[in-house]
Amino acid sequence: xxxxxxxxxxxxxxxxxxxxxxxxxxxxxxxxxxxxxxxxxxxxxxxxxxxxxxxxxxxxxxxxxxxxxxxxxxxxxxxxxxxxxxxxxxxxxxxxxxxxxxxxxxxxxxxxxxxxxxxxxxxxxxxxxxxxxxxxxxxxxxxxxxxxxxxxxxxxxxxxxxxxxxxxxxxxxxxxxxxxxxxxxxxxxxxxxxxxxxxxxxxxxxxxxxxxxxxxxxxxxxxxxxxxxxxxxxxxxxxxxxxxxxxxxxxxxxxxxxxxxxxxxxxxxxxxxxxxxxxxxxxxxxxxxxxxxxxxxxxxxxxxxxxxxxxxxxxxxxxxxxxxxxxxxxxxxxxxxxxxxxxxxxxxxxxxxxxxxxxxxxxxxxxxxxxxxxxxxxxxxxxxxxxxxxxxxxxxxxxxxxxxxxxxxxxxxxxxxxxxxxxxxxxxxxxxxxxxxxxxxxxxxxxxxxxxxxxxxxxxxxxxxxxxxxxxxxxxxxxxxxxxxxxxxxxxxxxxxxxxxx
Amino acid sequence: xxxxxxxxxxxxxxxxxxxxxxxxxxxxxxxxxxxxxxxxxxxxxxxxxxxxxxxxxxxxxxxxxxxxxxxxxxxxxxxxxxxxxxxxxxxxxxxxxxxxxxxxxxxxxxxxxxxxxxxxxxxxxxxxxxxxxxxxxxxxxxxxxxxxxxxxxxxxxxxxxxxxxxxxxxxxxxxxxxxxxxxxxxxxxxxxxxxxxxxxxxxxxxxxxxxxxxxxxxxxxxxxxxxxxxxxxxxxxxxxxxxxxxxxxxxxxxxxxxxxxxxxxxxxxxxxxxxxxxxxxxxxxxxxxxxxxxxxxxxxxxxxxxxxxxxxxxxxxxxxxxxxxxxxxxxxx
Numbered sequence: 031x032x033x034x035x036x037x038x039x040x041x042x043x044x045x046x047x048x049x050x051x052x053x054x055x056x057x058x059x060x061x062x063x064x065x066x067x068x069x070x071x072x073x074x075x076x077x078x079x080x081x082x083x084x085x086x087x088x089x090x091x092x093x094x095x096x097x098x099x100x101x102x103x104x105x106x107x108x109x110x111x112x113x114x115x116x117x118x119x120x121x122x123x124x125x126x127x128x129x130x131x132x133x134x135x136x137x138x139x140x141x142x143x144x145x146x147x148x149x150x151x152x153x154x155x156x157x158x159x160x161x162x163x164x165x166x167x168x169x170x171x172x173x174x175x176x177x178x179x180x181x182x183x184x185x186x187x188x189x190x191x192x193x194x195x196x197x198x199x200x201x202x203x204x205x206x207x208x209x210x211x212x213x214x215x216x217x218x219x220x221x222x223x224x225x226x227x228x229x230x231x232x233x234x235x236x237x238x239x240x241x242x243x244x245x246x247x248x249x250x251x252x253x254x255x256x257x258x259x260x261x262x263x264x265x266x267x268x269x270x271x272x273x274x275x276x277x278x279x280x281x282x283x284x285x286x287x288x289x290x291x292x293x294x295x296x297x298x299x300x301x302x303x304x305x306x307x308x309x310x311x312x313x314x315x316x317x318x319x320x321x322x323x324x325x326x327x328x329x330x331x332x333x334x335x336x337x338x339x340x341x342x343x344x345x346x347x348x349x350x351x352x353x354x355x356x357x358x359x360x361x362x363x364x365x366x367x368x369x370x371x372x373x374x375x376x377x378x379x380x381x382x383x384x385x386x387x388x389x390x391x392x393x394x395x396x397x398x399x400x401x402x403x404x405x406x407x408x409x410x411x412x413x414x415x416x417x418x419x420x421x422x423x424x425x426x427x428x429x430x431x432x433x434x435x436x437x438x439x440x441x442x443x444x445x446x447x448x449x450x451x452x453x454x455x456x457x458x459x460x461x462x463x464x465x466x467x468x469x470x471x472x473x474x475x476x477x478x479x480x481x482x483x484x485x486x487x488x489x490x491x492x493x494x495x496x497x498x499x500x501x502x503x504x505x506x507x508x509x510x511x512x513x514x515x516x517x518x519x520x521x522x523x524x525x526x527x528x529x530x531x532x
Numbered sequence: 533x534x535x536x537x538x539x540x541x542x543x544x545x546x547x548x549x550x551x552x553x554x555x556x557x558x559x560x561x562x563x564x565x566x567x568x569x570x571x572x573x574x575x576x577x578x579x580x581x582x583x584x585x586x587x588x589x590x591x592x593x594x595x596x597x598x599x600x601x602x603x604x605x606x607x608x609x610x611x612x613x614x615x616x617x618x619x620x621x622x623x624x625x626x627x628x629x630x631x632x633x634x635x636x637x638x639x640x641x642x643x644x645x646x647x648x649x650x651x652x653x654x655x656x657x658x659x660x661x662x663x664x665x666x667x668x669x670x671x672x673x674x675x676x677x678x679x680x681x682x683x684x685x686x687x688x689x690x691x692x693x694x695x696x697x698x699x700x701x702x703x704x705x706x707x708x709x710x711x712x713x714x715x716x717x718x719x720x721x722x723x724x725x726x727x728x729x730x731x732x733x734x735x736x737x738x739x740x741x742x743x744x745x746x747x748x749x750x751x752x753x754x755x756x757x758x759x760x761x762x763x764x765x766x767x768x769x770x771x772x773x774x775x776x777x778x779x780x781x782x783x784x785x786x787x788x789x790x791x792x793x794x795x796x797x798x799x800x801x802x803x804x805x806x807x808x809x810x811x812x813x814x815x816x817x818x819x820x821x822x823x824x825x826x827x828x829x830x831x832x833x834x835x836x837x838x839x840x841x842x843x844x845x846x847x848x849x850x851x852x853x854x855x856x857x858x859x860x861x862x863x864x865x
Contacts, residue, residue, distance in 0.1 A: 097633035100586065101626040107596045111611025112618060119679070122604020123822045127829060130597035134837040137590045142845050145583035153851050193823075198604075200823045465612040467680040472615045483623060487630060494637055517851060527862040531575065532582045532636050 038464045040473040041113040044480060046446070048105050050439050051484050055099035057438055060170045060221065061228025061263075062092040065255065067163040074160050079506060080247045086510075087248065087503035088232070089163075093148065094494050098487065100141070105480065107133070113473060117453055117463035124190050124201045125180050128208075132176035139169030152521070152529035156513040174224070175217050182212040184454050185445070186281045192457075199457065215277050219270035223373065223441070225263035227434035230376040232256030233383060234431025235499050240404045241424035245502045247401055257384045264377025271370070272327065279328040282455060284342040284355060285448035288362035290324055291317075297335035299324035302363075309359050312340050350456070357450040365444030373437035379430055386415065386423065535831060536821035539602040540804070542834055544797040546598055550591035551662070551700075552789050557585045559708015561628070561655020564648060566705070567712065567727055572858040573720050574648055578632065579861065580715040583852050585632060587845055589625065601830050605679055605820035606804045613673065613681025614665055617688060621658045628654035659704045660697040664688060667696025670746060670796050672814075675807035679815060692745060699735070699742045703792065706731040707785045710769065714778040718857040725773055728781070732770040739766065739788075743795060750799045758795035762788050 066089045073081035107129070110118050118125075143165040150159050183189075189206030190199045207213070236253035239245045279286045287293075291305040293313050301323030307314035322332035329336075337345075339356055346355040386407040390398065397408045407415040407423055415423065449455055453463040509529055514520045560581050568574040581588075600607040611618055627650050635647035671692050674683035709728035713721050743759045751759070769784030800806070804820050807813035821827065 093633065094637070097630055101629040104589075104593065104625050104629075105622055107593050108611050108618060108622060110600065111596075111607045112615055113612070115608035115612035115680075118600065118604050118608040122600055122607060123826050126597065126601030126604055126607070126822065127826055127833075130594070130601040130830060131833055133590060133594040133597035134833060134841070137593055138587065138837075138841045138845070141590045142587035142841075142848055145586055146848055146851065149583040149852065201826045201829075204826075204829050465608075466678075467682065468612050468615055475616065476619045479619060479623060483626065487626075490630075490634065494634060497638070518853065525859045528579070528856065528860050531579045531861050532632060 035470060035474070037468060037470050037473045038461055040470065040477050041464050042460065044113060044473065044477040045109065046443070047477070047484070048102065048109065048480055050442060051488075052099065052102040052106060053438060053442055054435055055095050055102065056174070057224035057227035057434070058231060059092070059096045059099045060174060060224040061259075062088060062095065062231070063163065063167040063170050064225075065228055065232065065259065066092050067160065067167050069255070070160040070163055074156050079511070080251050082506060082510065083248045083503040084252055088252070090498055091235075091495060094491065094498065096144065098491055102484070112476070113465055113468060114453075114463050115465035115467065117458065120198050120458055120463070121454060122198075124183060124199055124207065127201065127204060128176040128180040132173050136169045136173035136176060140166050140173065143169065149528070149530055152509060152514060153519045154513075154517060155515055158517065159513065171221065174220060178217050178220055179208050179213045182210065182216050183207050185216075185449060186210065186212040187454055187457050199454075211277055212281065215270060215274045219267065219274045222263050222266040222270050223434065223438055225259055226267050226373060226376060227438060229256045229260035229263055229380065230431050230434050233260055233380065234428045237424040237427035238499070239502060241421060241428070243404055246404055248503045250401065250405065253383075253387065253405070257380050257387065260376065260380030261384050264374070264380055267373060268377070275327050276330070279336070282449065283337050284339065284346065284357065285362065285445070286328065287337060287339045287342055288357050288359045288448055289366035289444065291359060291363045292324065292336060292338045293340050294338040295335055295341050296338065297325070298322040298333045299328070299336035301327065305363060307359075353451070355451060357448050362444055362448045365440045365447070369437045369441040369444055371437075372433040372440070376430055376433045376437075379427055383423070383427060534817075535824055535827040536602070536817045538831060539598075539821065539827055540797070540801060540817045543595060543599055543602065544793065545838075546591060546595035548790050548793045550588075550595055551704075551793055552786050553588035553591055554585070555704040555789055556708045556711040557581050557588050558655045558659040559705040560712060561651050561708075562659065562701075562705045563708050563712060563724075563727070565652045567709065567720065567724060571644070572861060575861045576716055576720060576856055576858055577712060578635075578651065579856055580712060582632070584845075584848060586629070587848065589629070598830070598834065602822055602827060603804055603817075603820045604822060606815055609675060609679050609681055609805055609815060610669070613675075613683075614668070614688065616685045617661050617665060621661050624654035624658045656701065659701045663697035663700030664693045666700075666796055667693030669805055670750065670799055672806035672808035674809050675805060675813050675815065676809065677813050679813070692742075695738065695742045695745070699738045699792070702731060702735040702738050703789060706735045706769075707789060710773060710778065710781045710785045713773070714782050715855055716857055717855040718859075720857065721855075725776065725778070728773045729770065732766065732773065736763075736766055736770070739763070739792065743792070746795065746799055752798070755795045755798040758791050758798055762791035762795060765791055
C-alpha cells in the first residue's frame with residue numbers, strides 16, 4: 031500500500047499517463063499536417079476540386095486532433111518542474127536547452143501558422159494559405175526533433191560533464207546532443223511511425239466511405255495517398271526500428287535483453303516468439319524461439335553472443351554499486367511485441383490494400399475502375415475479390431485504423447520503462463529525480479485531476495471525430511472556389527461573413 | 533554584464549510578451565460574460581482573438597522552457613513549490629484551448645453554452661493566479677537551504693499576493709476591453725469603450741495600491757521609474773480611450789503591462805526567488821543559473837528566433853486587421 035502510493039510511484043504514473051495520452055495526438059498531428067499540406071498543394075497546382083474537398087475534410091479532422099495535442103503539451107512543459115524538481119536541477123543545464131529551442135522555434139511556428147490556416151481561407155491567396163500548412167508541418171517536425179534529442183540524452187547521455195561543485199550535469203557539447211546516433215535514429219523511427227499512424231487513419235476512414243459507396247472521388251484519392259504513405263512509412267518504420275534496436279543493444283543492453291526475456295548470455299542468441307517466466311528466479315518456464323535471429327537483430331550476423339538480463343545486472347552492479355538494475359521485464363517483453371505486432375499489422379494491411387487497389391499494373395481492363403466508382407479489389411490479373419471479401423477488407427482497414435496508436439504507446443512504454451531504474455541512463459536514478467518538496471497528497475491530486483480530465487476530453491474528442499468522419503467531405507462553396515488574390519482578402523463587401531469563425 | 537543577467541532580462545521579456553498578448557486574450561474571455569449581451573456578441577469577442585490566441589499562449593511555453601534552460605533551479609523551485617496553483621492554471625489552459633476549438637463544432641445549445649462558461653472561468657482564473665504567483669515571487673516565499681519550497685499552499689494566499697492577483701485580473705480585463713474596442717465594429721465597440729473606462733479606473737486604484745506597496749517594501753530608483761511609467765501609461769490609455777483613439781489606448785494599456793512586469797522584475801533583481809526565511813537562501817541569478825556554455829547557446833537561439841517570431845506574429849495581426857461585428861459571423865456552422 032505504502033509503496034504503491036509513494037510520491038515517486040504516483041509521479042511516474044502521472045508522467046506515463048499524461049505522456050502516452052499526449053502522444054496519441056502527436057503522430058497524427060505530424061503526419062496529417064504534411065498530408066493535408068500535400069493535398070492542398072495538389073489543389074493549388076491542379077485546381078481539381080477533389081483535392082480541395084479532401085484538404086478541407088482531413089484538415090478538419092487534423093484540427094480536432096491538434097487541439098488536444100497542443101493543450102496536453104502544456105502539461106509536459108511544466109511537469110518536469112512540478113514532479114521532477116531534482117531531475118530539473120540536475121539536468122536543466124542540458125535538458126532545458128532543447129526544450130527551449132522547441133518552444134522558441136517549433137511551437138511558435140505551429141501555433142501561429144495554424145491560426146493563419148484556420149482563419150485564413152478568405153484572407154490569404156491560396157498559395158500563401160497552402161504555405162502556412164507547410165509551415166505548420168515543419169513546426170511539428172522540428173518540435174519532434176528537439177524533444178527527441180532531449181529524450182535521447184536521457185537514453186544515452188553525451189556531450190556533458192558532471193560538475194561536483196554544484197552537483198549537477200553540465201552541457202559541454204550541444205551539437206553532440208543534437209546529432210548523436212541515438213537522436214538521429216530515434217527521430218527517424220518516430221517520424222516514420224508517425225506517418226504510419228496518419229496513413230492508417232486515412233486508409234481506415236477512406237475505406238469506411240468507400241464501403242458505403244459515398245464520397246467516392248475524394249475517398250479514392252485519399253485511399254491511394256493513405257496506402258502509399260502507409261507502405262512507405264511502414265517499411266521505413268521497420269528499417270529504422272531495426273537500426274534503433276542495434277543502437278540500443280550497444281547503449282542499453284539491459285533494455286534489449288528485457289525485451290527478449292533473454293536471461294543469460296547465449297551464442298547465437300534466439301529471438302523469442304513467446305515466453306512466460308519467473309522474474310524472481312530469473313528464467314523462463316516456457317519459451318518458443320527462433321534460433322540466431324536475436325544475434326542478427328543486435329549485430330547483423332547469426333552467430334554473435336548477446337548478453338542476458340542476469341549478465342547485464344551483474345555488470346551494472348559492479349559499475350554502479352549494489353542494487354537491482356532490471357526493469358519491469360514482462361512490460362518490456364510484451365511492450366516490445368505489441369509495438370511490433372500492431373505496427374506491422376497496419377503495414378501488412380497497407381501492402382495488401384496497395385496491391386488490391388492497383389490501377390493498371392497486371393490488371394485486365396475489365397477490372398479497372400473510373401474515378402466515380404469504388405475500386406475493385408483485384409487479387410490477380412483477372413480475378414477480383416467478391417462482394418463479401420471486399421467488404422471484409424474495408425472493415426479490416428477501418429477497425430485497424432487505431433493499431434499504430436497502440437503500437438506507438440507500447441513503443442514509448444517499452445523504451446521508458448525499459449530504461450528503469452534510471453531517469454538518465456547510468457547517471458541519475460528515477461528515485462533521485464522526484465520533487466522532494468511535493469507531498470503525496472499533491473501528486474495524488476494532480477494524478478487524479480489529469481486522469482479524469484483527460485478521460486472526459488477523450489470522450490468529447492472521439493465523439494467529435496466520429497461526427498465529422500461520418501458527415502464526410504462537404505460541398506464546396508463559391509468562396510471556397512474563389513480564394514482571395516491579395517493578402518487580407520479582396521472582398522469589397524465590408525459586411526461579408528468570415529469564411530470561418532469560432 | 534553577465535550572461536545570466538542577460539537571461540534575467542530575456543525571461544522578463546518572455547513573461548512581458550506573454551502578459552501583453554495573453555493578457556488581452558484573458559480579458560476577452562472575461563468580457564464574454566461582462567460585455568457580450570448574447571451569443572452573437574460572445575462569438576464576435578471570441579473571434580477577435582480566434583486566429584491569434586494559440587500563438588499568444590506559446591509565449592508562456594517559451595517562458596517556461598527558457599526558465600528551465602537558463603535557470604533550472606528557479607524552474608524547479610517555482611513549479612514544484614507552487615504545485616497546486618500551477619495545476620489549476622494548467623487545467624484552465626487545457627480546457628480553455630479545447631473550448632475555443634470545439635465550441636462551434638456542434639450546434640447544440642447546451643454544448644455551446646457549456647464551452648462558453650468554460651471560456652469565461654478558464655480566462656478569469658489564470659488571470660488572477662498569475663498575479664498571485666508573481667506577487668509571491670516578489671514578496672519572497674519559504675525557501676529552505678536546499679532551495680526547496682517548504683511553505684503550504686495557504687501561505688501563497690496572503691493579502692499582498694491576492695492584491696497582485698486582482699491587479700492582473702483587472703488590468704488584463706481592461707486591456708481586453710480596449711482590444712475589443714479596437715477590433716470590433718457596431719454597438720459592441722461603443723460599449724467596450726465605456727466598459728474600458730470603468731475597468732481602467734478600477735485597475736488604477738488597485739494597481740496604485742499594489743505597486744506602491746511593492747515600492748515601499750522592496751523598491752529602488754529603477755522600480756520607481758517603472759511605477760511612474762505604469763501609472764502615466766494607464767492614465768494615457770484611459771484618456772485615449774475616452775476620446776475614442778482606440779489604437780493609442782491599446783498601445784498605452786500595453787505599455788502599462790510592460791511597465792508593471794518590468795517593475796516586478798526590477799524589484800526582484802538580482803534575486804529570482806527570494807527566501808522569506810533567510811536571505812542567504814535566496815535563489816539569485818547566480819546560484820540558480822545554468823553554465824555559461826548553455827547560456828551562450830540559448831542566447832544565440834533566442835537572439836535569432838525571437839525577432840523572427842515577432843515578425844511573423846506581427847504579420848498575423850496585420851492579415852487579420854479588419855474589425856469584426858455580428859454581421860461577419862456566419863449563422864450556422
